[in-house]
Amino acid sequence: SILDWVEEKAPLKRNVTGEDVGNSAVWLLSDMSSGVTGQVLYVDCGYSSVGL
DSSP, rough: HHHHHHHSTTTTTSOHHHHHHHHHHHHHGGGGGTOOOSSOOOSSSSGGGOOO
């Protein structure tokens, strides 16, 4: 399946989870991300950095 293929190719060797996405959203909504502006936050276990 496509999920197996992505898991194999992603640098972290796993698929993204709902918890990964949720934790990223919590971080963006927190004061810890107050200095972050105009960025694209990829929550994809590194898949976007592979360039496939």
